[in-house]
Amino acid sequence: MAVYIDVIVDISVNSLDRIFQYRVPEELLDAVKVGCQVNVPFGSGNRRRQAYVIGVDTVLAYDASKIKDILGVTKAPAATGQLIALADWMHERYGCTMAQALKTVLPVKKSVKEVKRTAYFLTDREGAQQLLEKSRKSRREKARVRLLEAMLKEGCMSKETVTGVLQISASTMKSILQTGVIREETSQVYRNPVRQRLDGWQEVCLNDEQMNAVASIWQNAAICREHWSREQGMHLLYGITGSGKTEVYMALMEKVLNEGRQIIVLIPEISLTLQTVSRFYARFGSQIAVMNSRLSAGERYDQYMRAKRGEASVMIGPRSALFTPFDRLGLIIIDEEHESAYQSEIVPRYQAAEVAARRAEMSGALVVLGSATPSVAVYQKAREGMIGLHRLTQRARTGSRLPDVKVVDLREEFRMKNRGILSQSLHEAMDACLKRGDQMMLFLNRRGYAGFVSCRSCGYVVKCRHCDVSMTVHHHTLLKCHYCGSEQPMPRVCPSCGSPYIAGFGVGTQKVEEFVQKEFPKARILRMDRDTTSGKDDMGRILQTFSEGGADILIGTQMIVKGHDFANVTLVGILAADLSLFAGDYQSSERTFQLLTQAAGRAGRGDRPGEVIIQTYQPEHYCIQTAAAQDYDSFYSQEIRFRQMLHYPPDRQMMVMLAEGEHDQQTGQAVQKLREIAGEADFEAVEFIGPSRAGIAKAKDLYRYTMYMKHQDIKELMRLRDFLEGYLKWSQQFSNIYFTFDIRES
Structure with a gap:
């Protein structure tokens, strides 16, 4: 009886996002299972495509003359039935194709050769001794003698030792295995992903x-x-x-x-x-x-x-x-x-x-x-x-309590002619910390050497040629775009006016490291950001060194302040608390509060008191004040009123539409057209914001526009998304513009 499979072909095109049926040749029947990946001939040209099996049946649903045989089964791990069902839910919930959902729930995309280890074990000591005595009488069996002597001494040996150290050939090994005095065992070896470990868990009594x-x-x-x-x-x-x-x-x-x-x-x-x-x-x-x-x-x-x-x-x-x-x-x-x-x-x-x-x-x-x-x-x-x-509500470690937090107004520091990175309070606290032999962390939500490069004569800012964002200085001589990764040399004169007064403005982790090393020359400093952790094991090496007391100061970006537990850290300095406060996002206060609270929480986790110094230009802002007090409930009560007043999540559900196209005017007009189409349909209760240019108005040579839609019912936003996607598919008017819809449930 013929066996047929239902598949989703790996093509992220909505018009082809449906089930196709193929026949399974008899020789492949045992290999085909729901969730596995197969190769199929697709389309009139029978191009080889990958597909995901979502059903196996003996019932033919189409004309038998049009059914093709699959070409083969890949060795990639198959998804379970539950993950197939989860992919189907994601396909409906997030408006993606079934193929895109299936690729997401299959985290391992392809098969990788397994590592095998072979070992040899002595099974018959008496027989091996007799065979050894017999082999010693022959000049042509020196290799056999070496192997038997070693096996009688060790009992078991790896294949690497047998072939490498003893230099035993495959033919000699085969002949001895046939005697039965030695047996061969092959097992799979898993590659170890964790080569570094910090001090692990110690049994504690829960409070x-x-x-x-x-x-x-x-x-x-x-x-x-x-x-x-x-x-x-x-x-x-x-x-x-x-x-x-x-x-x-x-x-x-x-x-x-x-x-x-x-x-x-x-x-x-x-x-x-x-x-x-x-x-x-x-x-x-x-x-x-x-x-x-x-x-x-x-x-x-x-x-x-x-x-x-x-x-x-x-x-x-x-x-x-x-x-x-x-x-x-x-x-x-x-x-x-x-x-x-x-x-x-x-x-x-x-x-x-x-x-x-x-x-x-x-x-x-x-x-x-x-x-x-x-x-x-x-x-x-x-x-x-x-x-x-x-x-x-209380710290688990005996003797540990929340740190004392001090907020420093950088405007006052400026009035006192302090142009340095460190406020006077933080400088004094660092000096005291080093003298005590304790450790400290300095947090800055930036990386690189400077925020941007600007001309003091005309105000020109060097921007990426492909993205509408400023370039960042790295290693004094190189400019990088943190969105597309493009690089260019640091200009010696202004490209706009020719002035030589062009330089980096702002501060990054690299500049902080250089400044701190100059102020505290005897301090051992580690820097942890994307630039210093590009290698596979760099991050673990830095954390392990700091955990073992190999450095006094750890300087870094967000990655140093989240979840780490270092008992010897008694001081945390937050250098620019409000860098993330004006990000043009309704969640910027929430993210700033979270970052500051998490950063402050790194101090005083051992049995010594901790101290936190927050440097800011906005000391009166409620997210700064509540973070300093470690008072989440006060922050929440003020933040939720702001969200309710402006109908932001979680007061409303919100959907974001992003349009990306090669032509600026056409992309903006497309988003405006979709708003008009939605307004003419039955979506009056939906609040529209925009369209407007995206926060990053251009990225990778594509112009970007956004439109926000808010409603109390997430199902209404899903209905609107399906309506707009259906219109785009039907009209083909903007086929050269890429649209994505992001519904974020509150």
């Missing part, structure tokens, strides 16, 4: 708050397996910095593992992987698998296959780890849930917490969102009882 959080979350586990709901299935663990959220995670993980179920732990930054994995490895050992973008293709493949084969029960990684092929999933943890890294910036533009909720519903699993500075939207749901809320 009352931590035990209450574990108990109240876990009491919902059995309920969720029977009937999942957000109220019982999703939980916010809101705890101040240093309150021991990780210990709560691990207590829950142990309960899940004891039931034979599996766990996904999401972390937002690669920089957190080393410390997080070190803790979890120390507690759970070989049950841990790791996934991140810096792993080699072979390492990613091995980690994926360990999870798929059931050899690992815990996957730790960024948002893509959500698609680990676990079939007994019991818990999803999203650490630092407020981080923007959980929002995908490529199609499908999914939000990790939304997808986690959907996957948990399919599996009957718990979802725990953890943060010291929860996103406003998540905290509102927790306050209103839509998800569980569990608070940790």
